[in-house]
Amino acid sequence: MTEVKAAGGGDMSADLKGAMMGFVSELRGFREDIQTKLIAQEERMTMIDRKTALRGRAPLSATAEVEVPHQKAFGAYLRCGDDDGLRGLVLEEKALSVASDGGFLAAPQVAAAVQNVLHAGASLRRLANVVTVESAVYEVLVEKGEMAAGWATEATTTETGNAGIDRITIPVHELSAMPKASQRLLDDAAFDVEGWLAERIADKFARSEAGAFIKGDGVAKPRGILSYPTAANASATTAQIGFVTSGALGDFNATAPADCLIDVVYALGAEYRANASFVMNSKTAARVRKMKDADGRFLWSDALSAGQVPQLLGYPVLISEDMPDVDSNTLAIAFGDFRAAYTIVERPDLRVLRDPFSAKPHVLFYATKRVGGGVTDFRALKLIKFS
DSSP: OOOOBOTTSOBHHHHHHHHHHHHHHHHHHHHHHHHHHHHHHHHHHHHHHHHHHHTTSOOSSOHHHHHHHHHHHHHHHHHHOOOHHHHHOOOTTOSSOBOTTSSEEOOHHHHHHHHHHHHHSSSGGGTSEEEEOSSSEEEEEEESSOOOOOOOOSSOOOOOOOOOEEEEEEEOEEEEEOOEEEHHHHHOTTSOHHHHHHHHHHHHHHHHHHHHHHHOBSSSSOBOGGGSOEEEGGGOOTTSEEEEEOEETTEEOSSOTTHHHHHHHHHSOHHHHTTOEEEEOHHHHHHHTTOBOTTSOBSEEOOSSTTOOOEETTEEEEEOTTSOOSOTTOEEEEEEOHHHHEEEEEEEEEEEEEESSTTTTEEEEEEEEEEEEEESOGGGEEEEEOO
16 A cells, blocks of 8 residues: 655644544534533523512413412412512413402412312202303303204205294302401411311302202392292293192102102103203102112112212212202202203302401401303203192
């Protein structure tokens, strides 16, 4: 192999090696410079996050990390009335903000805990159609009767009639609760004030809601199913709830007590029976669960596992203590597809106002929620009248 000499007589491989060493050194310096710039940029971004949080805007971090200062600010407000953190927070997802009529929107953890209790309670909320709105009213269009239909061919088309439309308006009303605690208890750092508040609010709201959905008169509260006009099922209109009679005044029929239960099941249209449920109170349930058919089998079957509900004639039973007892001319048992029959309307906001003055040395927490309810399909609901 012929040896190649540089013009100056030196070895070219030595020059190449020196050039490569210089390139590697420059590359290392370039990499270190980039790393230094990245570290400086990260420090600047962290500083921006801190300044943004102080100015009341959500920092440039994950949502889970953003919720921490919100929760702390709400906890400080509940314990000592310090609302500086709340007033400085402008939350893009409405976790906490100043309410226009006083108070603050509750922290998401408190609102979610209250909502979970409401959905798990023994009220029509478990069966009904629940709609969340941002307005003061909810409007739904309901067809009068059945929509006509006809067969058509390629050459002819059958003209069908119009069933007509009813507009039903359901307003939302303010539901309130006012639990109280001593300031000494609030000052105890081990006391879970958020959990305590959610539990007290949920208990009061659940009982108030359950009663209104059954017998509310619609004045500053939801309208309950028993407040609407009723008529014998054979003559009930689309604006009345149909009923069947028990066969005895203030009691079940002495010779065939279960007949009215079977009658009310088949008084309901077949299109509603697949999702239907019974609703009655504990006293009525105690009497019904003792009934047997002609072969001596109980009509009532208990739940086979936790979380399931008992069944009557193959349909679920909701025990609602707000239903009336069996008595003269009472409507003590309801049966129907409540998701089609009854609509509950609510606004998602739960507001809390701290009041340390009205009940010294205790602190009151005035919590409010907007909710409404009403029957939207009278054909999907039937009653048993004890007459």
